[in-house]
Amino acid sequence: MEKTLPPIPAKRYFTIGEVGDLCGVKPHVLRYWEQEFTQLRPMKRRGNRRYYQHHEVLMIRRIRDLLYDQGFTISGARNKMQELLQVERDKKRSGEVQLDGMEVLEIHDSEMDGFDEPGDVPDEEMAVMELHAIKKELLDIRELLMATA
Known part of the structure; x- marks a missing residue:
């Protein structure tokens, strides 16, 4: 069928x-x-x-x-x-980010080393770094909210 x-x-x-x-x-x-x-x-x-x-x-x-x-x-x-x-x-929960329902990227802190200047990083890697930063901010916010609850 x-x-x-x-x-x-x-x-x-x-x-x-x-x-x-x-x-x-x-x-x-x-x-x-x-x-x-x-x-x-x-x-x-x-x-x-x-x-x-x-x-x-x-x-x-x-x-x-x-x-x-x-x-x-x-x-x-x-x-x-x-x-x-x-x-x-x-x-x-384990830190993987799913894009478009197909591609899965796993972000580790070790991958972030060596990227000091935004000009040193290709666009795709910059996007991954931005996602990592957003994830960290959200986890920090969640931790603050759980502490006040």
């Missing part, structure tokens, strides 16, 4: 019909999957209309792959999705 799915357009929100077309499933299947996969929570607006974001479309495609292409049961796919999400959480 290998079917090529269309590319996901650069939009912020997708209707249930658009997601159905992008993922090759009918809207009633998407509503059922919402009940079975707790990670799948589209935003609901007036009249209970569902609006999905890009990451939810990717999640639906992953669920579809597990069920239709890999032959998982609903229960097995649910367990696999929880396992995959836990792996992603662990990667984030």
